Amino acid sequence: MNVLVSGGAGYIGSHTVRELIKRNHFVVVLDNLTKWHRAAVQGAELVAGDTADRELLRGLFRKYGIEAVMHFAASSLVGESVRRPSEYYYNNVVKGLSLMDAMVEAGVRFLIFSSTAAVYGEPREVPITEAHPANPTNPYGATKLAVEGAMRWYGEAYGLRYASLRYFNAAGADPAGDIGEDHDPETHLIPLVLKTALGLLPRLEVYGTDYPTPDGTCIRDYIHVSDLAEAHVLALEALAAGAPSAVYNLGNGSGYSVLEVVRAAEEVTGRPIPVHYGPRRAGDPSVLVAGSEKIKADLGWRPRFTSLGDIIGTAWRWHLGHPGGFEK
Numbered sequence: 001m002n003v004l005v006s007g008g009a010g011y012i013g014s015h016t017v018r019e020l021i022k023r024n025h026f027v028v029v030l031d032n033l034t035k036w037h038r039a040a041v042q043g044a045e046l047v048a049g050d051t052a053d054r055e056l057l058r059g060l061f062r063k064y065g066i067e068a069v070m071h072f073a074a075s076s077l078v079g080e081s082v083r084r085p086s087e088y089y090y091n092n093v094v095k096g097l098s099l100m101d102a103m104v105e106a107g108v109r110f111l112i113f114s115s116t117a118a119v120y121g122e123p124r125e126v127p128i129t130e131a132h133p134a135n136p137t138n139p140y141g142a143t144k145l146a147v148e149g150a151m152r153w154y155g156e157a158y159g160l161r162y163a164s165l166r167y168f169n170a171a172g173a174d175p176a177g178d179i180g181e182d183h184d185p186e187t188h189l190i191p192l193v194l195k196t197a198l199g200l201l202p203r204l205e206v207y208g209t210d211y212p213t214p215d216g217t218c219i220r221d222y223i224h225v226s227d228l229a230e231a232h233v234l235a236l237e238a239l240a241a242g243a244p245s246a247v248y249n250l251g252n253g254s255g256y257s258v259l260e261v262v263r264a265a266e267e268v269t270g271r272p273i274p275v276h277y278g279p280r281r282a283g284d285p286s287v288l289v290a291g292s293e294k295i296k297a298d299l300g301w302r303p304r305f306t307s308l309g310d311i312i313g314t315a316w317r318w319h320l321g322h323p324g325g326f327e328k
């Protein structure tokens with residue numbers, strides 16, 4: 001298929017572009033200048049532009065005969081969203097709707113959307129299945145849930161067909177070691193832990209030690225970015241083959257605390273990782289662990305990287321080879 005990937009120069013988008021190309025899809029990446037890395041995109045057309053640019057989208061849809069959109073472009077930091085909700089509603093909701101309107105106008109029917117575990121908020125039970133009520137504890141999760149709601153009604157009214165993929169914590173890097181996670185500023189746990197192992201940071205700040213978990217630190221479900229990428233391609237191919245619109249969780253089904261991640265990274269790297277215990281970060285739920293049985297049953301998705309050590313190992317390979325990230 002001819003696929004437009006918004007945010008395809010970012011972390012998860014670039015890994016998914018690689019997977020799409022492996023499966024012989026034609027890819028156009030649309031990414032604005034906020035966080036992108038040109039070097040992360042290989043084998044695809046790369047267009048610098050914003051998802052809100054209707055004229056640009058109209059032209060790209062026509063020029064490349066686009067049949068589907070994978071929409072990664074978003075603002076996606078929990079803590080930042082609490083401080084700057086306006087930016088999150090604007091980039092994620094307003095621009096998301098604008099992109100969907102452009103799709104409807106051009107007759108592009110298939111949308112794969114990057115949703116998040118943050119739509120659930122503080123869980124009532126774990127593992128969290130898709131049937132769990134959505135009650136976000138931060139603006140980031142609320143904006144993703146708002147787009148999910150819109151997709152549903154666009155489906156009813158305009159025939160849009162979609163898969164909304166609620167990822168838990170994306171981690172790791174392509175095993176080849178040439179693309180990986182490079183955010184500026186970096187806020188995600190595993191890259192920060194590994195930067196500490198490299199000596200680029202003096203210590204890891206642990207956000208909160210008084211959560212209702214066995215060691216008091218937050219528990220998350222880490223899923224390898226290449227497994228996420230594969231799920232996107234499966235979801236797209238299923239939609240194109242006639243599958244109904246769906247919402248899927250994507251995680252490994254195992255939770256690890258912040259301190260367990262630190263210990264696993266010490267084992268992988270063979271280096272000490274000093275920590276400092278700090279206060280909680282606003283908006284963080286205590287435990288997020290996925291039940292991903294639905295996507296396994298419907299699409300036959302199986303994660304290849306199920307061990308935290310293996311996931312961290314691929315990230316370590318990327319960080320060792322690119323301590324400064326992508327060439328700027």
Ligand SMILES: NC(=O)c1ccc[n+]([C@@H]2O[C@H](COP(=O)([O-])OP(=O)(O)OC[C@H]3O[C@@H](n4cnc5c(N)ncnc54)[C@H](O)[C@@H]3O)[C@@H](O)[C@H]2O)c1
Nearest residue numbers: 007010011012031032035036050051072073074076114170
């Ligand atoms: N990283 C995670 O653990 C995680 C978990 C759940 C969901 N998600 C979602 O997955 C998606 C990708 O996350 P990521 O970690 O790869 O993020 P990222 O910041 O690495 O990539 C996002 C890309 O989108 C681009 N972008 C942002 N707004 C844009 C706009 N309006 N127009 C064009 N380009 C724009 C940025 O330049 C960047 O290259 C996001 O939607 C995020 O909310 C991420």
Ligand SMILES: O=c1ccn([C@@H]2O[C@H](COP(=O)(O)OP(=O)(O)O[C@H]3O[C@H](CO)[C@H](O)[C@H](O)[C@H]3O)[C@@H](O)[C@H]2O)c(=O)[nH]1
Nearest residue numbers: 076078116117118168169187188189192205206207218258
């Ligand atoms: O320096 C740090 C960084 C993180 N953490 C902790 O480590 C855990 C993981 O934090 P990340 O920032 O790596 O990831 P989040 O769980 O906040 O969020 C990620 O996963 C979410 C879904 O679970 C969202 O989708 C979001 O896009 C994505 O950034 C959290 O408990 C956080 O408090 C620390 O203790 N110290």
